[in-house]
Amino acid sequence: MRKFAYMNSKLQHTADQLKTLGDPVRLRIMHALVRACCPVCVCELVDALKLQQYQVSRHLRALKKAGLVKTDKKGTWVYYDLVNSSEVSSITRCLEDLLQGEQCRHDIEHLRKRLALREDGECVVGFVSEEKLNRKMAECGIE
Amino acid sequence: MRKFAYMNSKLQHTADQLKTLGDPVRLRIMHALVRACCPVCVCELVDALKLQQYQVSRHLRALKKAGLVKTDKKGTWVYYDLVNSSEVSSITRCLEDLLQGEQCRHDIEHLRKRLALREDGECVVGFVSEEKLNRKMAECGIE
DNA sequence: ATACTATATGCGCAAATTCGCATATATGAA
DNA sequence: TTCATATATGCGAATTTGCGCATATAGTAT
Numbered sequence: 303m304r305k306f307a308y309m310n311s312k313l314q315h316t317a318d319q320l321k322t323l324g325d326p327v328r329l330r331i332m333h334a335l336v337r338a339c340c341p342v343c344v345c346e347l348v349d350a351l352k353l354q355q356y357q358v359s360r361h362l363r364a365l366k367k368a369g370l371v372k373t374d375k376k377g378t379w380v381y382y383d384l385v386n387s388s389e390v391s392s393i394t395r396c397l398e399d400l401l402q403g404e405q406c407r408h409d410i411e412h413l414r415k416r417l418a419l420r421e422d423g424e425c426v427v428g429f430v431s432e433e434k435l436n437r438k439m440a441e442c443g444i445e
Numbered sequence: 446m447r448k449f450a451y452m453n454s455k456l457q458h459t460a461d462q463l464k465t466l467g468d469p470v471r472l473r474i475m476h477a478l479v480r481a482c483c484p485v486c487v488c489e490l491v492d493a494l495k496l497q498q499y500q501v502s503r504h505l506r507a508l509k510k511a512g513l514v515k516t517d518k519k520g521t522w523v524y525y526d527l528v529n530s531s532e533v534s535s536i537t538r539c540l541e542d543l544l545q546g547e548q549c550r551h552d553i554e555h556l557r558k559r560l561a562l563r564e565d566g567e568c569v570v571g572f573v574s575e576e577k578l579n580r581k582m583a584e585c586g587i588e
Numbered sequence: 589a590t591a592c593t594a595t596a597t598g599c600g601c602a603a604a605t606t607c608g609c610a611t612a613t614a615t616g617a618a
Numbered sequence: 619t620t621c622a623t624a625t626a627t628g629c630g631a632a633t634t635t636g637c638g639c640a641t642a643t644a645g646t647a648t
Contacts, residue, residue, distance in 0.1 A: 321464055
């Protein structure tokens with residue numbers, strides 16, 4: 303970002319947030335967090351979105367810098383969640399409108415399977431293969 | 446924008462729109478259009494936002510490319526207005542939330558004065574000085 | 589201590605964006 | 619035609635961004 307007269311103003315802050323959202327991967331991450339309705343850790347997002355770990359990590363950092371997500375570290379795992387503010391709520395409401403329909407359906411489906419691997423609501427495995435995911439789902443009798 | 450596997454998808458389209466909005470000047474333009482509740486021409490925006498003509502023109506082009514605004518040419522004047530779609534409505538609703546309060550208040554105030562110079566709802570002057578604007582407002586007994 | 593795993597980040601390159609300046613285009617008037 | 623005005627845009631330099639690769643950091647377990 304360049305220097306503007308109104309740098310650091312709320313207007314600039316809002317612009318930064320929207321600009322940060324202006325990326326397909328970050329939209330997918332935000333959408334996943336909205337739909338998950340709970341904090342999600344990096345490895346779960348990596349599996350759900352089928353991206354490289356460094357990609358997810360870096361995009362999450364951008365979202366955090368923009369004040370859109372917050373972190374909660376639990377041991378080795380870092381859980382990301384939407385910031386709880388009227389500002390971010392307005393944005394996520396808009397995203398739900400814009401991303402409705404078929405968009406990101408695969409992400410949400412994969413995320414659902416991945417979250418099923420949790421124990422006591424906590425992530426207990428790292429990056430996981432597609433096969434393991436499906437095996438686990440079969441075991442649980444889920445779909 | 447770079448090439449993605451999902452280039453040209455609706456997801457990319459949404460990302461493009463949000464990215465386009467991720468600029469203070471473009472936010473001010475969008476906000477002005479929302480508040481104006483009517484098509485506004487370039488010279489009116491230039492006066493309202495106190496920016497260079499080429500700046501406003503180029504930002505408007507970006508907004509148009511992103512499918513956020515549309516144009517209606519009447520003689521030399523080109524009127525810009527918000528695109529009428531559920532998509533854009535969702536976005537403008539969000540912007541109203543995010544930009545509420547003191548933000549862009551000056552823009553709206555200036556725009557109001559500038560629109561008072563219209564005759565029969567049409568723009569009849571080009572770029573106008575601050576003094577002329579205030580004189581006209583005084584004549585009209587407005588404010 | 590070592591090994592393993594989850595997450596974060598430094599580096600470098602290529603592509604994209606922004607901005608100011610100048611100028612082009614287009615419409616209307618004299 | 620010529621002039622004036624409203625709008626759009628080509629150019630080039632500086633900045634920013636996204637990505638891949640490799641690696642660093644940090645927590646856990648043995």
